[in-house]
Amino acid sequence: MECPFCGSESVVKRRVGRRVGGAIGTAAGAVAGGSAALSGGEAGAALGTVIGGPIGAFGGGLAGLVIGGLLGAVVGGRAGEDAGAVVDERVLDPFVCKDCGRTFRLPICK
Numbered sequence: 001m002e003c004p005f006c007g008s009e010s011v012v013k014r015r016v017g018r019r020v021g022g023a024i025g026t027a028a029g030a031v032a033g034g035s036a037a038l039s040g041g042e043a044g045a046a047l048g049t050v051i052g053g054p055i056g057a058f059g060g061g062l063a064g065l066v067i068g069g070l071l072g073a074v075v076g077g078r079a080g081e082d083a084g085a086v087v088d089e090r091v092l093d094p095f096v097c098k099d100c101g102r103t104f105r106l107p108i109c110k
């Protein structure tokens with residue numbers, strides 16, 4: 001592939017949207033997963049209370065929250081990356097020339 005401006009072949013694909021999308025998705029997923037896990041954490045806390053009293057309740061709730069948050073972050077990050085990849089392809093200029101620094105996109109063939 002060549003740069004349409006200077007003809008250089010030092011053209012690389014940008015992954016701006018993918019990176020940003022992944023970061024946003026990870027954060028959103030962690031929050032969503034964490035809040036969903038709050039209810040799961042309550043179940044864990046209730047169970048922990050039966051097994052180990054107040055300490056068990058705390059441990060159960062915390063475990064539910066951490067697990068939910070981590071799972072949400074992973075799932076959200078993946079979804080965000082996918083969304084970001086679409087943005088990369090369709091909205092942003094997906095290629096950048098390392099020689100002249102210009103960004104461009106290929107003509108979309110349909």
Ligand SMILES: [Zn+2]
Pocket residue numbers: 003004005006007008097098099100101102
């Ligand atoms: Zn160039």
